[in-house]
Amino acid sequence: PAPAPRQGGVQPVSAHRSHQHQTPADSPMSRQAPIPGIAAVIAVASGKGGVGKSTTAINLALGLRDLGLKVGLLDADIYGPSVPRLTGLQEKPQLTPEKKMIPLSRFGLSIMSIGFLVDEDSALVWRGPMVMSAINQMLRDVAWGTLDVLVVDMPPGTGDAQLTLAQNVPLKGAVIVSTPQDLSLIDARRGLAMFRKVNVPVLGIIENMSYFQCPECGTRSDIFGHGGARHEAERLGVPFLGEIPLHMDIRSTSDAGNPVVESEPHGPHATIYRTIAGAVRDQLKDAIAAA
Numbered sequence: 001p002a003p004a005p006r007q008g009g010v011q012p013v014s015a016h017r018s019h020q021h022q023t024p025a026d027s028p029m030s031r032q033a034p035i036p037g038i039a040a041v042i043a044v045a046s047g048k049g050g051v052g053k054s055t056t057a058i059n060l061a062l063g064l065r066d067l068g069l070k071v072g073l074l075d076a077d078i079y080g081p082s083v084p085r086l087t088g089l090q091e092k093p094q095l096t097p098e099k100k101m102i103p104l105s106r107f108g109l110s111i112m113s114i115g116f117l118v119d120e121d122s123a124l125v126w127r128g129p130m131v132m133s134a135i136n137q138m139l140r141d142v143a144w145g146t147l148d149v150l151v152v153d154m155p156p157g158t159g160d161a162q163l164t165l166a167q168n169v170p171l172k173g174a175v176i177v178s179t180p181q182d183l184s185l186i187d188a189r190r191g192l193a194m195f196r197k198v199n200v201p202v203l204g205i206i207e208n209m210s211y212f213q214c215p216e217c218g219t220r221s222d223i224f225g226h227g228g229a230r231h232e233a234e235r236l237g238v239p240f241l242g243e244i245p246l247h248m249d250i251r252s253t254s255d256a257g258n259p260v261v262e263s264e265p266h267g268p269h270a271t272i273y274r275t276i277a278g279a280v281r282d283q284l285k286d287a288i289a290a291a
Protein backbone atom coordinates (compact mmCIF):
# COMPACT_ATOMS: atom_id res chain seq x y z
CA PRO A 1 0.00 0.00 0.00
CA ALA A 2 1.08 3.55 -0.66
CA PRO A 3 2.48 5.24 2.45
CA ALA A 4 0.09 7.59 4.21
CA PRO A 5 0.78 11.22 3.34
CA ARG A 6 3.08 12.97 5.76
CA GLN A 7 1.22 15.58 7.74
CA GLY A 8 4.05 18.07 8.01
CA GLY A 9 5.27 19.11 11.42
CA VAL A 10 3.92 18.35 14.82
CA GLN A 11 0.49 16.82 14.89
CA PRO A 12 -2.18 18.06 17.20
CA VAL A 13 -2.16 15.85 20.23
CA SER A 14 -5.92 16.01 20.49
CA ALA A 15 -6.20 13.92 17.32
CA HIS A 16 -4.86 11.00 19.31
CA ARG A 17 -6.90 11.51 22.40
CA SER A 18 -9.85 9.86 20.73
CA HIS A 19 -10.25 6.15 21.07
CA GLN A 20 -10.70 5.58 17.36
CA HIS A 21 -9.18 2.44 16.02
CA GLN A 22 -6.05 3.14 14.02
CA THR A 23 -5.13 1.02 11.08
CA PRO A 24 -1.40 0.54 10.46
CA ALA A 25 -1.54 2.96 7.51
CA ASP A 26 -3.07 5.60 9.76
CA SER A 27 -0.59 5.16 12.53
CA PRO A 28 1.80 8.02 13.19
CA MET A 29 4.64 5.47 12.95
CA SER A 30 4.13 5.08 9.22
CA ARG A 31 4.56 8.81 8.64
CA GLN A 32 8.02 9.08 10.12
CA ALA A 33 11.03 8.93 7.87
CA PRO A 34 13.67 6.57 9.25
CA ILE A 35 17.03 8.11 10.08
CA PRO A 36 19.55 6.97 7.47
CA GLY A 37 22.26 4.76 8.97
CA ILE A 38 20.40 3.98 12.20
CA ALA A 39 18.89 0.49 12.38
CA ALA A 40 16.77 0.99 15.50
CA VAL A 41 15.81 4.01 17.60
CA ILE A 42 14.48 3.11 21.05
CA ALA A 43 13.12 5.33 23.82
CA VAL A 44 13.83 5.02 27.53
CA ALA A 45 10.87 6.58 29.30
CA SER A 46 9.42 6.97 32.76
CA GLY A 47 6.13 8.18 34.13
CA LYS A 48 7.87 10.71 36.35
CA GLY A 49 11.27 12.18 37.14
CA GLY A 50 13.79 10.81 39.58
CA VAL A 51 13.18 7.10 39.04
CA GLY A 52 16.59 6.60 37.46
CA LYS A 53 15.61 6.82 33.79
CA SER A 54 18.82 8.54 32.68
CA THR A 55 21.04 6.25 34.75
CA THR A 56 19.26 3.27 33.21
CA ALA A 57 19.48 4.73 29.69
CA ILE A 58 23.25 5.17 29.75
CA ASN A 59 23.96 1.83 31.41
CA LEU A 60 21.61 0.12 28.94
CA ALA A 61 23.47 1.84 26.08
CA LEU A 62 26.77 0.60 27.54
CA GLY A 63 25.32 -2.90 27.95
CA LEU A 64 24.27 -2.92 24.28
CA ARG A 65 27.79 -1.76 23.38
CA ASP A 66 29.23 -4.68 25.37
CA LEU A 67 27.15 -7.03 23.21
CA GLY A 68 29.11 -5.78 20.21
CA LEU A 69 26.59 -3.29 18.86
CA LYS A 70 27.33 0.23 17.61
CA VAL A 71 25.33 2.43 19.93
CA GLY A 72 24.39 6.10 20.17
CA LEU A 73 22.78 7.94 23.07
CA LEU A 74 20.52 10.94 22.56
CA ASP A 75 19.65 12.85 25.71
CA ALA A 76 16.29 14.37 24.80
CA ASP A 77 15.47 15.30 28.38
CA ILE A 78 15.13 18.99 27.63
CA TYR A 79 13.86 19.76 31.12
CA GLY A 80 16.96 18.42 32.83
CA PRO A 81 19.60 16.88 30.59
CA SER A 82 21.71 14.45 32.66
CA VAL A 83 24.11 13.14 30.05
CA PRO A 84 26.72 15.88 30.66
CA ARG A 85 26.83 14.78 34.32
CA LEU A 86 26.74 11.06 33.50
CA THR A 87 29.61 11.32 31.03
CA GLY A 88 31.61 14.32 32.22
CA LEU A 89 31.24 15.77 28.70
CA GLN A 90 30.76 19.51 28.42
CA GLU A 91 32.04 20.68 25.07
CA LYS A 92 29.93 21.96 22.18
CA PRO A 93 29.73 19.62 19.19
CA GLN A 94 31.73 20.55 16.07
CA LEU A 95 30.08 20.86 12.66
CA THR A 96 30.80 18.90 9.50
CA PRO A 97 31.25 20.87 6.24
CA GLU A 98 27.58 20.00 5.57
CA LYS A 99 26.72 21.75 8.86
CA LYS A 100 25.73 18.58 10.68
CA MET A 101 26.67 18.33 14.34
CA ILE A 102 29.28 15.71 15.14
CA PRO A 103 28.18 13.72 18.19
CA LEU A 104 30.64 13.58 21.07
CA SER A 105 32.36 10.29 21.62
CA ARG A 106 32.75 8.65 25.03
CA PHE A 107 32.91 5.04 26.21
CA GLY A 108 32.63 3.98 22.57
CA LEU A 109 29.19 5.64 22.34
CA SER A 110 28.16 8.47 20.01
CA ILE A 111 26.49 10.99 22.28
CA MET A 112 24.29 14.02 21.79
CA SER A 113 22.59 16.03 24.50
CA ILE A 114 20.57 19.19 24.58
CA GLY A 115 22.88 19.97 27.51
CA PHE A 116 25.79 20.35 25.06
CA LEU A 117 23.89 23.05 23.19
CA VAL A 118 22.27 25.24 25.84
CA ASP A 119 23.05 26.35 29.38
CA GLU A 120 21.39 24.29 32.05
CA ASP A 121 19.23 27.25 33.05
CA SER A 122 17.88 27.95 29.59
CA ALA A 123 17.02 24.26 29.14
CA LEU A 124 14.18 24.90 31.58
CA VAL A 125 12.29 27.40 29.41
CA TRP A 126 11.56 25.25 26.34
CA ARG A 127 8.01 25.45 25.06
CA GLY A 128 5.98 22.85 23.16
CA PRO A 129 6.86 23.41 19.49
CA MET A 130 10.47 24.30 20.33
CA VAL A 131 10.87 21.01 22.12
CA MET A 132 10.06 19.00 19.03
CA SER A 133 12.17 21.11 16.69
CA ALA A 134 15.16 20.88 19.04
CA ILE A 135 14.76 17.12 19.27
CA ASN A 136 14.29 16.79 15.52
CA GLN A 137 17.55 18.66 15.02
CA MET A 138 19.34 16.39 17.44
CA LEU A 139 17.97 13.38 15.58
CA ARG A 140 18.35 14.47 11.99
CA ASP A 141 20.99 17.24 11.89
CA VAL A 142 23.61 15.09 13.59
CA ALA A 143 26.23 13.04 11.76
CA TRP A 144 25.38 9.82 13.62
CA GLY A 145 27.11 7.63 11.08
CA THR A 146 26.09 3.97 11.15
CA LEU A 147 24.46 2.77 14.36
CA ASP A 148 22.73 -0.45 15.34
CA VAL A 149 20.80 1.23 18.13
CA LEU A 150 20.17 4.84 19.13
CA VAL A 151 18.96 5.03 22.73
CA VAL A 152 16.82 8.13 23.38
CA ASP A 153 16.62 9.32 26.99
CA MET A 154 13.12 10.83 26.96
CA PRO A 155 11.89 13.72 29.09
CA PRO A 156 10.10 12.27 32.16
CA GLY A 157 6.34 12.01 32.18
CA THR A 158 3.52 11.22 29.81
CA GLY A 159 2.26 14.69 28.93
CA ASP A 160 1.87 16.36 25.56
CA ALA A 161 5.62 16.90 25.03
CA GLN A 162 6.29 13.18 25.51
CA LEU A 163 3.36 12.12 23.35
CA THR A 164 4.47 14.44 20.54
CA LEU A 165 7.96 13.03 20.78
CA ALA A 166 6.75 9.45 20.79
CA GLN A 167 4.71 10.05 17.66
CA ASN A 168 7.33 12.03 15.75
CA VAL A 169 10.43 9.94 16.32
CA PRO A 170 10.70 6.73 14.28
CA LEU A 171 10.81 4.47 17.34
CA LYS A 172 11.27 0.72 17.05
CA GLY A 173 10.31 0.36 20.68
CA ALA A 174 10.24 1.80 24.16
CA VAL A 175 11.57 0.69 27.53
CA ILE A 176 9.77 1.94 30.63
CA VAL A 177 11.67 2.50 33.86
CA SER A 178 9.72 2.37 37.11
CA THR A 179 10.44 2.12 40.81
CA PRO A 180 8.44 -0.40 42.84
CA GLN A 181 6.24 2.11 44.65
CA ASP A 182 2.61 2.07 43.66
CA LEU A 183 2.52 5.67 42.50
CA SER A 184 5.43 5.17 40.20
CA LEU A 185 3.78 2.04 38.83
CA ILE A 186 0.65 3.98 38.04
CA ASP A 187 2.86 6.40 36.12
CA ALA A 188 4.50 3.50 34.30
CA ARG A 189 1.04 2.33 33.25
CA ARG A 190 0.40 5.76 31.76
CA GLY A 191 3.68 5.48 29.85
CA LEU A 192 2.59 2.14 28.49
CA ALA A 193 -0.77 3.55 27.40
CA MET A 194 0.98 6.46 25.71
CA PHE A 195 3.25 4.27 23.58
CA ARG A 196 0.40 1.95 22.71
CA LYS A 197 -1.64 4.94 21.56
CA VAL A 198 1.04 5.80 19.00
CA ASN A 199 1.68 2.15 18.07
CA VAL A 200 5.20 1.99 19.47
CA PRO A 201 5.93 -1.51 20.80
CA VAL A 202 6.80 -1.58 24.50
CA LEU A 203 9.96 -3.68 24.77
CA GLY A 204 9.42 -4.05 28.48
CA ILE A 205 9.53 -2.62 31.98
CA ILE A 206 12.66 -2.27 34.11
CA GLU A 207 12.27 -2.04 37.86
CA ASN A 208 14.90 0.38 39.17
CA MET A 209 15.75 0.82 42.86
CA SER A 210 14.06 -2.56 43.09
CA TYR A 211 15.65 -3.45 46.41
CA PHE A 212 18.32 -1.94 48.64
CA GLN A 213 21.64 -3.65 48.66
CA CYS A 214 23.83 -2.66 51.59
CA PRO A 215 27.22 -1.55 50.27
CA GLU A 216 28.88 -2.81 53.49
CA CYS A 217 27.46 -6.28 53.89
CA GLY A 218 25.55 -6.95 50.67
CA THR A 219 22.33 -7.68 52.60
CA ARG A 220 19.23 -7.12 50.55
CA SER A 221 16.21 -5.15 51.88
CA ASP A 222 13.00 -4.64 49.94
CA ILE A 223 12.42 -1.10 51.16
CA PHE A 224 9.76 -0.10 48.69
CA GLY A 225 8.13 -3.48 48.54
CA HIS A 226 9.51 -5.56 45.78
CA GLY A 227 8.30 -7.19 42.60
CA GLY A 228 5.56 -4.70 41.77
CA ALA A 229 6.88 -3.96 38.30
CA ARG A 230 7.27 -7.64 37.43
CA HIS A 231 3.73 -8.29 38.53
CA GLU A 232 2.48 -5.27 36.62
CA ALA A 233 4.35 -6.26 33.49
CA GLU A 234 2.79 -9.72 33.61
CA ARG A 235 -0.64 -8.25 34.13
CA LEU A 236 -0.22 -5.86 31.20
CA GLY A 237 1.31 -8.47 28.95
CA VAL A 238 4.65 -6.76 28.34
CA PRO A 239 8.08 -8.27 28.97
CA PHE A 240 9.65 -7.73 32.37
CA LEU A 241 13.26 -6.87 31.60
CA GLY A 242 14.86 -6.99 35.03
CA GLU A 243 15.46 -5.56 38.48
CA ILE A 244 18.20 -3.09 39.31
CA PRO A 245 19.06 -2.65 42.99
CA LEU A 246 19.32 0.69 44.78
CA HIS A 247 23.03 0.71 45.38
CA MET A 248 25.55 3.37 46.31
CA ASP A 249 27.93 2.33 43.52
CA ILE A 250 25.28 2.96 40.86
CA ARG A 251 24.73 6.48 42.18
CA SER A 252 28.35 7.40 42.86
CA THR A 253 29.68 6.15 39.51
CA SER A 254 26.91 7.98 37.65
CA ASP A 255 27.56 11.21 39.47
CA ALA A 256 31.29 10.86 38.83
CA GLY A 257 30.68 10.69 35.07
CA ASN A 258 31.73 7.06 34.81
CA PRO A 259 28.61 4.86 34.85
CA VAL A 260 28.81 1.49 36.55
CA VAL A 261 28.81 -0.67 33.40
CA GLU A 262 31.91 1.24 32.29
CA SER A 263 33.66 1.62 35.65
CA GLU A 264 32.91 -1.83 37.11
CA PRO A 265 32.44 -3.98 34.00
CA HIS A 266 32.85 -7.24 35.90
CA GLY A 267 30.68 -6.28 38.86
CA PRO A 268 27.18 -7.53 39.61
CA HIS A 269 25.45 -4.36 38.40
CA ALA A 270 27.10 -4.45 34.98
CA THR A 271 25.94 -8.06 34.65
CA ILE A 272 22.34 -7.04 35.36
CA TYR A 273 22.43 -4.20 32.81
CA ARG A 274 24.01 -6.47 30.19
CA THR A 275 21.32 -9.10 30.76
CA ILE A 276 18.65 -6.43 30.25
CA ALA A 277 20.51 -5.19 27.17
CA GLY A 278 20.46 -8.75 25.80
CA ALA A 279 16.69 -8.95 26.21
CA VAL A 280 16.30 -5.61 24.40
CA ARG A 281 18.73 -6.61 21.64
CA ASP A 282 16.82 -9.86 21.05
CA GLN A 283 13.66 -7.87 20.35
CA LEU A 284 15.50 -5.60 17.88
CA LYS A 285 17.29 -8.40 16.05
CA ASP A 286 15.21 -8.19 12.89
CA ALA A 287 15.64 -4.42 12.60
CA ILE A 288 19.37 -4.66 13.19
CA ALA A 289 19.76 -7.54 10.73
CA ALA A 290 17.71 -5.74 8.06
CA ALA A 291 19.79 -2.54 8.21
Ligand code: ADP
Residues within 6 Å of the ligand: 046, 048, 049, 050, 051, 052, 053, 054, 055, 056, 082, 156, 208, 209, 244, 245, 246, 247, 248, 250, 251, 252, 254, 255
Ligand atom coordinates in the same frame (compact mmCIF):
# COMPACT_ATOMS: atom_id res chain seq x y z
P1 ADP B 1 15.74 10.39 36.18
O1 ADP B 1 16.44 10.40 34.85
O2 ADP B 1 14.60 9.42 36.22
O3 ADP B 1 15.36 11.74 36.69
P2 ADP B 1 18.35 9.79 37.29
O4 ADP B 1 18.87 8.70 36.42
O5 ADP B 1 18.92 11.16 37.09
O6 ADP B 1 16.76 9.81 37.26
O7 ADP B 1 18.54 9.30 38.80
C1 ADP B 1 18.16 10.11 39.90
C2 ADP B 1 19.20 9.89 41.01
O8 ADP B 1 19.11 8.55 41.47
C3 ADP B 1 20.64 10.08 40.55
O9 ADP B 1 21.40 10.66 41.60
C4 ADP B 1 21.14 8.67 40.28
O10 ADP B 1 22.53 8.53 40.46
C5 ADP B 1 20.36 7.88 41.33
N1 ADP B 1 20.08 6.49 40.92
C6 ADP B 1 19.42 6.08 39.81
N2 ADP B 1 19.31 4.73 39.81
C7 ADP B 1 19.93 4.29 40.94
C8 ADP B 1 20.17 3.00 41.52
N3 ADP B 1 19.72 1.90 40.93
N4 ADP B 1 20.86 2.94 42.69
C9 ADP B 1 21.29 4.08 43.29
N5 ADP B 1 21.10 5.31 42.82
C10 ADP B 1 20.42 5.42 41.66
